[in-house]
Amino acid sequence: MNFFVLSLIKAGVVAFVLLTTLAYLQWIERKVIAHIQLRVGPRRVGPHGLLQPLADVIKLLTKEDMLPSHVNKVFYLLAPFIAVFFALISISVIPFGTEVNIGPIHTAMQLTDLNIGVLFVLGLSGMGVYGVALAGWASNNKYSLLGGLRSSAQMISYELPMALAIAAPLLLLNTLSFRELVDAQSGYYLGFIPRWSIFQGPLPQIVSFLLFLIAAFAETNRVPFDLPEAENELVAGFHTEYSSMKFAAFFMAEYANMVTVSCVATLLFLGGWQPLFPAEYGSRFVPSLIFIIGGLTCFYHAINPARPFDRITLPVAGVVFLGIAGLFLVPIVDTILLPLFWFASKVGVILFLYIWVRGTLPRFRYDQLMKFAWTFMFPIAVANLLVTGLLVALTSK
Amino acid sequence: MDAVLFLIFAALAVICAINLVLQTHPISSALSLIGVMGSLAVLYLLLGGEFIAAAQLIVYAGAIMVLFIFVIMLLNAGSEHKVRKGPWVRFFGVPLLVAFLGLLGYAVQTVLPSGEGVRFGGFVQGKALDVGRLLFTTYLLPFEVTSVLILIAILGAIVLARKEID
Numbered sequence: 345m346n347f348f349v350l351s352l353i354k355a356g357v358v359a360f361v362l363l364t365t366l367a368y369l370q371w372i373e374r375k376v377i378a379h380i381q382l383r384v385g386p387r388r389v390g391p392h393g394l395l396q397p398l399a400d401v402i403k404l405l406t407k408e409d410m411l412p413s414h415v416n417k418v419f420y421l422l423a424p425f426i427a428v429f430f431a432l433i434s435i436s437v438i439p440f441g442t443e444v445n446i447g448p449i450h451t452a453m454q455l456t457d458l459n460i461g462v463l464f465v466l467g468l469s470g471m472g473v474y475g476v477a478l479a480g481w482a483s484n485n486k487y488s489l490l491g492g493l494r495s496s497a498q499m500i501s502y503e504l505p506m507a508l509a510i511a512a513p514l515l516l517l518n519t520l521s522f523r524e525l526v527d528a529q530s531g532y533y534l535g536f537i538p539r540w541s542i543f544q545g546p547l548p549q550i551v552s553f554l555l556f557l558i559a560a561f562a563e564t565n566r567v568p569f570d571l572p573e574a575e576n577e578l579v580a581g582f583h584t585e586y587s588s589m590k591f592a593a594f595f596m597a598e599y600a601n602m603v604t605v606s607c608v609a610t611l612l613f614l615g616g617w618q619p620l621f622p623a624e625y626g627s628r629f630v631p632s633l634i635f636i637i638g639g640l641t642c643f644y645h646a647i648n649p650a651r652p653f654d655r656i657t658l659p660v661a662g663v664v665f666l667g668i669a670g671l672f673l674v675p676i677v678d679t680i681l682l683p684l685f686w687f688a689s690k691v692g693v694i695l696f697l698y699i700w701v702r703g704t705l706p707r708f709r710y711d712q713l714m715k716f717a718w719t720f721m722f723p724i725a726v727a728n729l730l731v732t733g734l735l736v737a738l739t740s741k
Numbered sequence: 742m743d744a745v746l747f748l749i750f751a752a753l754a755v756i757c758a759i760n761l762v763l764q765t766h767p768i769s770s771a772l773s774l775i776g777v778m779g780s781l782a783v784l785y786l787l788l789g790g791e792f793i794a795a796a797q798l799i800v801y802a803g804a805i806m807v808l809f810i811f812v813i814m815l816l817n818a819g820s821e822h823k824v825r826k827g828p829w830v831r832f833f834g835v836p837l838l839v840a841f842l843g844l845l846g847y848a849v850q851t852v853l854p855s856g857e858g859v860r861f862g863g864f865v866q867g868k869a870l871d872v873g874r875l876l877f878t879t880y881l882l883p884f885e886v887t888s889v890l891i892l893i894a895i896l897g898a899i900v901l902a903r904k905e906i907d
Contacts, residue, residue, distance in 0.1 A: 466803075477810055
């Protein structure tokens with residue numbers, strides 16, 4: 345098939361899935377936070393609040409779009425675009441699975457495989473700070489300006505340990521292309537320990553994985569590093585003056601950055617779509633098993649319904665789950681779905697970690713944040729990189 | 742395709758560079774400079790220097806310019822005051838500029854050796870692997886000397902800043 349047509353279709357699918365994920369990530373976050381705090385969370389719109397993201401989108405679209413009179417108009421309007429553009433575009437180099445054959449078409453589950461993929465993502469994440477910094481400056485508001493300043497200082501500081509933490513597994517895997525990174529992590533030690541870079545010799549990259557995760561929390565302005573939008577001191581930080589869709593753009597950029605960073609962590613450290621244990625021990629039945637358990641749980645709760653409409657909705661959900669479970673067992677389809685399942689579940693675990701931390705940890709003080717980056721993370725990242733480099737140089741021929 | 746992209750981004754780089762000089766507010770100028778850096782990165786990419794393009798984006802557009810913007814925001818620098826141009830500037834500025842550019846073009850034409858010109862896709866040794874190998878073999882001494890130079894610059898900045906605080 346024509347290269348352009350194929351790319352267009354893939355871009356459409358990726359954009360649709362990404363935007364839906366972003367919308368539902370927010371629902372999941374509200375639900376998880378609610379359950380951590382012993383609340384129920386959104387549940388009025390649709391069953392268990394499942395239509396809440398749709399309602400939120402409609403609300404944000406129809407809200408009054410205010411343009412404060414004291415702002416610097418050009419940059420004020422430009423900032424959300426910059427933020428959302430650089431947040432969304434990184435997904436174009438992220439691979440989601442192996443190369444697949446659909447009928448006569450042979451294609452990779454990825455928009456494009458750059459041989460500088462890792463650097464591309466690093467560069468774009470560095471550009472994303474302009475959206476936040478400009479928003480803070482153009483708003484002509486002291487809270488926004490402080491938020492923007494904090495954000496740029498924080499991102500510059502945490503980019504260093506992040507880049508150093510990325511460099512260590514790159515030394516092990518010896519490539520900058522995301523697809524080759526995952527291929528270099530295939531196989532098992534002793535037949536069952538996966539050769540992901542957090543387990544791979546000569547030096548398992550657990551330290552750099554933790555450093556990367558911490559730096560990623562700071563880069564995406566998430567709790568406990570959400571100083572740029574600390575609401576008890578800065579109102580809402582850099583997006584205080586933004587309303588309606590312009591506010592939603594910043595929100596979307598934050599979630600898109602979270603997804604990208606989780607994907608990068610999965611690809612660099614957790615072996616991408618490589619399963620947790622080999623196929624000989626039945627790793628290909630894991631997704632079916634999970635969905636069958638989910639389906640049976642739905643049926644069980646349908647027999648003992650808590651609310652009258654559960655008698656109808658839960659069996660429907662159960663049948664859908666069992667259908668998905670069956671889909672994972674179909675011979676040709678499973679070669680596409682299994683890598684996707686492993687990739688999505690690893691990304692999902694990291695995203696859940698984000699939410700879990702948000703529900704658990706308090707916010708840092710600003711000087712603690714900076715001190716932590718420069719006097720704790722940076723030396724450890726350098727030491728880790730040096731030790732990794734030495735061991736790789738000693739063991740490789 | 743390559744030629745079209747080259748023309749677009751070369752034009753963008755020139756427009757951003759002119760805008761950088763014309764703008765009165767430092768933030769606008771800094772953003773124009775980011776535009777120049779980004780366009781240059783694309784030009785490197787078109788010429789086959791993938792690693793250089795990524796480094797340009799990360800180091801210049803991503804790190805150095807963020808610091809520029811950061812400092813401008815921190816100082817809250819206002820717009821530049823337009824100075825009234827004298828008669829000399831008004832009447833001789835543009836002709837002198839044209840003459841200078843003409844001379845420069847002539848000098849470049851005569852001094853530089855006439856090669857076969859640039860072919861897009863002709864250069865393929867721009868991968869991180871090739872650049873790294875060259876840096877650590879052929880250009881090892883210049884590379885290390887540059888790193889020492891940068892270290893000295895950093896130390897100098899710290900010493901100067903310290904003096905002001907004390």
